[in-house]
Amino acid sequence: MRVPTIEDVRAAARRIEGIAVRTPLVRNDALDAAVGARVFVKAECLQRGGAFKMRGAANALAALAPEVRARGVLAFSSGNHAIAVATAARYFGVSAVIVMPSDAPNIKRERTLAMGAEIVSYDRVSESREAIGARLSAERGLALIKPFDDPNVIAGQGTLGLEIAAELAPDIVLTPASGGGLASGVALALPGARIIAVEPEGHDDIARTLALGSIQRNAPGIRSICDGLLTEQMGEITFAIARERFERAVAVSNQAVLRAMKFAFLNLKLVLEPSGAAALAALLEGGLDVRGKTVAIIASGGNVDAETFKRALDAC
């Protein structure tokens, strides 16, 4: 197991320049006033593909040997990693096959297809995506791009932390976390910040993992509106970083997430998907004391169906 360092993140930033874009840090008076802090929203919904996943996928594909990459790539994903791998594959001119759960949001399915990828569907409860992936990989020689537990993917996601560091030195970073690729990458890039992971209520493996000091799993079949945060457990590499760097994990309810999406609509003027609003929800309703602090929150993505967004607009 190779645990990446901030040097890997810096190398990733050079490698993905021109594939992923630098996203803005958004300030908002109402948000600062609501929590009594200086808050910077890293608007990764404005990333190419609509989510931070572009960074890790681009770095992972860039790091493949050209002759390996040329055979095509394979990914398992509920959505944003799929879009990202498909987009990066198109950038490099290679084929992509995505193994996607049958209940993935339509918008993510459509974007993946629009990027020219092939989708293989599976049932999230009854089928093993790993078995499907292993078969495809063996049959077609595809290179697996893991969603999080890969040094290049972690380093790629961490590049957004470097972009934060270029503009401010946050005391606290709130980041959504599930497999932990984003959160651990950001932790590498911002060694001076307190890292708080945000996960869906009822899907609190990271809180238990940190408390017990070993990787804990979620019960299968648990649902949350945060479709991007339903990984069964952390990876070995992300856990190695998390145990050192995550201060704690905070859980957010579906209703808190919907209210945060509405807050972002009304105040930030950003479209956030549920997973992308999780850190904002934790900031607004997570009971954290951030008064007087400089806080960065990761608004990790914006790929949300109109129907789900309407639910957020009706939230109260």
Place this chain on the structure above:
Amino acid sequence: MRVPTIEDVRAAARRIEGIAVRTPLVRNDALDAAVGARVFVKAECLQRGGAFKMRGAANALAALAPEVRARGVLAFSSGNHAIAVATAARYFGVSAVIVMPSDAPNIKRERTLAMGAEIVSYDRVSESREAIGARLSAERGLALIKPFDDPNVIAGQGTLGLEIAAELAPDIVLTPASGGGLASGVALALPGARIIAVEPEGHDDIARTLALGSIQRNAPGIRSICDGLLTEQMGEITFAIARERFERAVAVSNQAVLRAMKFAFLNLKLVLEPSGAAALAALLEGGLDVRGKTVAIIASGGNVDAETFKRALDAC
């Protein structure tokens, strides 16, 4: 009549630093592909107060003599100018009175109140806002901050054009226009660009003004979903700039605007109000040939009610 120049815009940029914020230029692959151009979206919905109006208001208040400003300020506005003047007044620690039509969107009314301003309502069809304003100004010694036909306001709005110029040299700029403060300010800041004004269908005074070479009016009582683009006619100063610099005006229908809002939701991940989506609507459906060009579009604001946004999400 004093017509501002690019030097006034540069002075405004220095004056409003720290009050208004620099907004990002957003790129999107789907948008580029849809129109065959390199498109840069100036995301003024991310401006303080949710719209570009902050720039002009901040510059106008900053330009007042301190003893004049201290007596308080007055504005007529359907919304975004109101929020901007209220926010700038709060920044300078002076009072603000806003004369607002009774049918202004709730979100704009609430934001104005939240910024500590006093609202005086009037009926858009039967009452004269000018008469109400003149009375308030006489009684209370308030300084009028005009919404567009003022050199400082025009120069302030133009600062967003300077921010565009710092990153690219657009061939074409599409900007919403009504009174013309934004469009003429942007024209000053980008002397090398072709300026295309976008106005609501049925409210096409700018097209007629440009064609006839004199200021034309809209019939009173005309409605459009673009509540920020319903000014009766251009001003003397904005017309003086427009006649020299606007290449043409393009009209957009309510449905085209709603579809553009939906496009921004799905692809850009930005919340745009109808007026803020007008330039995008013109780009997507205005029949302009922009193939191969570098195009900047001004997404001028994002202050939209949830109900109107739902209409956009349902547009097809």
